[in-house]
Amino acid sequence: MRVVLTGAAGFIGSHLAERYITDGHVVLGIDSVLTGSQRNLKTVSSNTRFSFLERDVSGTWDEIERRVSQESIDLVLHFASPASPVDYLAFPIETMLVNSLGTKNAIEFASRRKARFVFASTSETYGDPLEHPQRESYWGNVNPTGPRSCYDESKRFGEALTAAYRRVRGTDTRIIRIFNTYGPRMRRDDGRVVPNFITQALESKPLTIYGDGSQTRSFCYIDDLVEGIVRCAASTELSGKIVNIGNPEEYTIREFAEIVCEIAGVPLEATACQLPVDDPSRRCPDISRAKAILGWQPRVGLREGLGRTLAYFRANP
Template structure:
């Protein structure tokens, strides 16, 4: 910790989620006070269990679709389910979290005259017609499809951020997050890395949608959190949007084969029909992040997957112990 820096009270919405919990830990490590807000739809207490005894950490159960009246110095707005399994479970609530939640958090930032970071997504690009995707690309999104609650919700949130900036002079930071993975993902997360790892660890068939040629770029969570933090600390004139993700591209088939190799799994690969509006390719152009933030990802896929697999193995073991025990009450996974 740099003791010359001002200690800030920082609000992290979605702070008990996958990314939010890692961000809370980083901010605490730097000596800041953290107010973690989560409604626990996808967030879990286990993710922040190690932080609860920290005197600088405060947990508040709250849904940001309702107004929040607190006093803070900065806001990271990460609240929103991010995997299709979760955001399609209640699509209306997903849209409300992105849109109404953004209005509430921007209103708070306006009242307090503080800066606010929006965790947007590469999904704003939809099924892209340019490759790799630059921040100037407007996207190719189906506004009435099954993914629209998330895609269009995040696009509208970006609109609100820039309108609050232009109309009310709110200091904003908008980051477009590309596929991220690592510890604190849920067993039933529904995203491709967690799905493949769980299937491999159980020696089940690894289900690939389509022919396996569609691509994604995978960023390890530690690198992602570093990018979010660098963006928040950047020059006032850098509003974004800024792509944060790993530009190294892999096909779904390559990802499955890597996970089978690392786990030593006996899993076979099974091909299934591609879901509606599923992007065929996804790769960030991170030129702006490199130039303006000095940020590039450092952890390659093999190392990141190894760490993630170790985490999932422990989760499975803990869950098995809990289910087989009649004497000990373990915390819910």
């Protein structure tokens, strides 16, 4: 199979590239390295079935088209987009462009080349949810102009565009709503709670807990997410559908901080910080659809996944 993967140099994209290469496929990775790094592609860069193009996918696709003009393309995975709040608050316009124009370019390419298209959406499309846990049928509770809107609303636009291509052009689409994922190759400074807490614990600094720490999150280990994405991309039953991929085990941020410190072998010390604007109070996926259609559910427990992530952070100071 020939795969075009946008966002290949990012956290999730690099793991996906590795998986598709390991499974014997040919991958063209495209990335502007806005928030990612070619270092993430160390394990695949010398493989002859992997090639890389440094490009902004919100701009022209002429060079991408040229690269694969003679080849049939089976699958387009659109994963390019800043994903952490620190990144999308630093690049709000780029974030809106990659999820709108970038998605249009990627799905137009997939549609013309008769390839399957997978859009990496997010649990953020549910906003601060009024339904719990969140099923795919829930429309969400999103502030359309708040600071997070550049991400939430552009992902919602990307979903709507994907649905329109499906309706009008019959493109073979799938939308994956990804919930908090963690693991090796997250950037230390990406501002998300997992690298924040791990870095602070390893440096014996107090953990920064926003609000009173009673807000909940669920954390999916990267290997589980990749397995879910691969199954989703391969499933014919999921064509035209949306699926949540995430770990439904829910922890308060305070409980999570305690587990990180336990694994790092340090006592928990915390400093309280103000809750960010529009921070969701609860977040937990309903994964019944992924279970029923894909036979997928997370396998890696939080302590095991955190142990592996901590080892990565220790080895890559």
